[in-house]
Amino acid sequence: MRPDLTSLVAGASILAVGVILLLDAEDALDLRLSGFVPLACAAIGAILLASGMTRPR
């Protein structure tokens, strides 16, 4: 079965955000708002783009 690209991108994006937040909580990373906002934007953008590109024309 062919994997759903939108679900894959959404899962990978949420996973990446989760890992970064975990590293920040463990003080392994100094995450500020100016760093988190672009991260969130990139995750939302990637999910929307994947959803739009996989929608039938």
Add this chain to the structure above:
Amino acid sequence: MTTSDASTGVLRRDRQEGWIGGVAAGIARRFGVDASLVRLAFVVATAAGGVGLAAYLLGWLVIPAGDSRPTRVRIRTGRAAVEVALGTAFLLLAVLLTFRALGIWFSDAIVWPLVLIAGGGALIWRQSMGEREPRPAPAERTPEEIVRTESRRAVLAISRTGLGIALVVAAGIVFLQATGALGAARDVLFAVIAAVVVLGVIFAPWIVRLVRSLTEERAARIRSQERAEVAAHLHDSVLQTLAMMQRRAGDPAEVAALARRQERELRAWLSDRPAPGKSGTLAGALEAAAADVEEQHGVPVEVVVVGDRDLDAAHEAVVAAAREAMTNAAKFGGGSPVDVYAESSDARTQVFVRDRGPGFDPDAVPADRRGVRESIVGRMERHGGRARVTSGTGHGTEVELVLERS
């Protein structure tokens, strides 16, 4: 015509559709998105320390130019297009914010207004370039569907243009705010509004009169065109039939048949239905018209058609004009056969009607005769085409009808 090969998934620069090197047009074609969106993405990314410009130059170097093979790719529309546009916008915002945080940044006063102007300008530009969504043929749509689709298009056009204007105005406000000139601009704005109100009060009656006279002139022009269409139709149908009935007055059965046939045709025309036996294509309609003329006048009419197309209003006018030319050739061509040659392509439709009869002097036709003037030349001009009548005494007559596709 475009050049990237979307069907095989190969990314190629599209130099024919492109503005500079065809990188954005090629990417847009490969992924089935609007080229304006890709161009906007390059422009906005350029604000992030010149990344967009560098990416474009890299694409120009790395992506090969496409061949000249024409291919058709359907651009994403509706919800998919909105998601792609929003996704691109969020990704660009992420890039801009990252570069801003890293300090690779021109200035807030420059970049944010530039981004807003680029976005707003792209929306307004796209709307002004016209509709790109394919419209179903009118025959396939019910009146309710047409009304619904037109309403949707109007709402889309207004919302796109409105959003574009709002973004450009916001860009101006952000720039003035960032440069500390918002207060002074506000004073200027109030002065401008006061001047506009004063001038509006002074010139309002004149403007209203001008708009009203323009509207009336347009309505009069439409009425005149409709009257000419009705006159041409009546000339081609009712008047021709009445003339034939006079000629065949000695045969009551044929006169009755002519009257019945004319009645059916007129009823169909009045109720906006296709005439009985009418074809939906150019070739079929020309052949039907030729058969009709042949039957009515007993003169052979030979039809050759190269290329075919569905009949729209303009091509129906071409067929009607060609039919009138065939009728004239059959009536005044001295019994010589009538040749009809039609050629139709995407760019133009051309129809020639020739006879080898005695010919006539087109300038000597009385003003009250409408056949050539209204039913052929006038009809073609009203539908954006042209007609040329070439005739000379003893040399036969040729009528050329041309309809260019804009």
